Amino acid sequence: MKRTFAIVRAQLRASITLALQYRVEFIVEGALAILWIAVTLVPVLVVFGTRSAVEGWSFPEMLLVLGWFVALKGVLEGAVSPSLLAVIEHIRTGTLDFVLIKPADAQLLVSVAKLEPWRIIDLAGAGLIFTYAFAKLGRGPTAGEVLAAGAMLLAALLVLYSIAILVVSIAFFAVRVDNLLYLFQSIFDVARWPSTIFRGALAVVFTYVLPLALMTTYPALALLGRLRLLTGLGALAGTLAFAAFSRLVWSISIRRYTSASS
């Protein structure tokens, strides 16, 4: 366990140092991140210019969902996707060999291989959105609510990461899947709305099949103190099962890997 942490720390330090070399890129990409947060907010601002609530969600409550969305999107595009895109490239060119011969778990190594540190702006933006939302609500969350939201956030991150690992596992069977990861990134945009927005078949898909809506809705409900304990525990159990499943698929897939050069 201690060794695992040491590896993660070393990998993270290396990837952050690497990314920080490009200072102009840091500033430019940071400015772009701010622009995209603003673009994300525009539709909601327009909607709440005409309505005071949508499907039971008021403006500040909707902002909480959007805040989680901005934060998770930052993590997905700043940490999960870059690393896993690198894996796909490794598989295609055969350089995954160099990862596999290292005396550590391959999944761990590839998962923290590459970072885009400027996406930290997304987390800061999410923090601002939360602050504003709670100022509008006229109250702060209790310690218990923050704790529950934290647990839900961890679950959401784990699901996000597991889906990405599943997508990457496909790369062992089909070569061109980098755009599959982009497809997932674009489908993730669904998570910007609370799950109750969706009706009919879409509601089923985004709750049970691809639990995107829950990733942002549950943490937001937890912050509002509206998440039922049983629902929360169910979500945690489901998440753990899903993570175990993706780990299983990864280890089956990696057994199929034959270096591109052999």
Added chain:
Amino acid sequence: MSLRAAVKAYPALLRTGFASAVAYRAEFLIWMFSTNMPLIMLALWAAVARSGPVGAYTQAGFAAYYLCTLLVRLLTGSWVVWELTMEIRQGTLALRLLRPMHPLLAYSAENLAAVPLRGIVAVPVLSILLWAARQQLGHDPVLWLMLVPALLGAWLLTFLVMALIGTLALYLESATSIFEAWLGISAVLSGYLVPLDLFPKAVQQVALVLPFRFLLSFPVELMLGKPTREHALALLGGQWAYVALALLATNLVWRAGLRRYSAYGG
């Protein structure tokens, strides 16, 4: 190269472009499915309109708007900016410069050749969906006729802006970042996320004179039968004026940039 030779070579380029789109059909479909933002926005507005219409839009109105938006987006999409910046960075642009045809013309053939295939996939599906909201579509055949030059203008403007920003890679390293910024602003001001007439008056006034609405909102408005014939004609003129302007700017930037271009790895 003479214009006549270019005209003669263009159909062959279109055929090879179409063939390569068919060859990579799985990738092609995945990229198409990545364009889902109009549907996500539709989910929100449909929920909002459940409690009554918003402005001029009922639930069916929103459905028609966003399905048309999706269709126009799919039919007018290009990717030249990514290819151009990459080829400039890697130096492979030199290969294109050797050929007896303007590289931008060749790019335009490759990008244009993908449109029919996208149409084959998108038009039937979206037509079925739009059938349910057919009351919301325009009834004036003249406006539907004007849709043809409007779509062509939208495609050309999209392509030329991409080519223009991509050409900037001859001067700058962060040309793709400029394009990202363009994408963000255009998502708001072209009506991609929210119909322009739902914005506050001040924003509408600004959006009215900028080029963004001609990329997307204008063809959609024609499909929904919103403008009068005279107004639509004026808008068409505005769109093609922007096309001419973009063509001129691209040409200037390209010529000046090429003079300072020296391929890497020579």
